[in-house]
Amino acid sequence: MYYHNIHMALQEVPGEISVCFSISGCQLQCEGCHSPFLWKAKTGKKLTEAIYLEILNKYKGLATCVLFMGGEWHPERLAYYLKMARNKGYKTCLYTGEDAINPTVLKNLTWLKTGSWQAELGGLDSSTTNQKFIEVQSNTQLNHLFIKTP
Numbered sequence: 001m002y003y004h005n006i007h008m009a010l011q012e013v014p015g016e017i018s019v020c021f022s023i024s025g026c027q028l029q030c031e032g033c034h035s036p037f038l039w040k041a042k043t044g045k046k047l048t049e050a051i052y053l054e055i056l057n058k059y060k061g062l063a064t065c066v067l068f069m070g071g072e073w074h075p076e077r078l079a080y081y082l083k084m085a086r087n088k089g090y091k092t093c094l095y096t097g098e099d100a101i102n103p104t105v106l107k108n109l110t111w112l113k114t115g116s117w118q119a120e121l122g123g124l125d126s127s128t129t130n131q132k133f134i135e136v137q138s139n140t141q142l143n144h145l146f147i148k149t150p
């Protein structure tokens with residue numbers, strides 16, 4: 001599993017401060033993709049267990065959630081890393097362009113965002129979006145948290 005960047009994200013998971021890992025190798029090639037640099041597999045740096053653990057330890061007490069942007073194409077490694085995060089007290093989230101994911105990954109997630117990018121439908125802040133933001137345990141769709149009230 002390779003990553004392009006690791007950054008703090010404040011809006012992707014409402015109410016949480018997330019450490020966000022952007023993973024390379026997305027095959028979906030959505031038209032208008034905001035991150036085409038993520039398409040090519042094995043670009044960026046290898047996300048070794050040692051680097052991952054170092055980041056988890058560094059942000060413990062500062063961040064509340066670990067967020068993966070992609071990586072579902074490495075289901076076993078992703079599930080393992082999500083479990084590590086949960087064991088350290090983090091909540092977990094995956095942003096995927098797929099509509100469904102591997103059950104082992106799913107069971108280690110607090111939240112899941114599904115659906116490809118379709119510009120004409122808009123993202124999570126659009127009432128016409130194809131994307132869903134779901135609380136996994138209760139299987140509740142929480143898109144309303146992204147809609148701004150005028």
Ligand code: SF4
Binds near residue numbers: 026027030032070
């Ligand atoms: S799922 Fe995301 S990263 Fe992948 S092609 Fe679509 S918009 Fe780009």
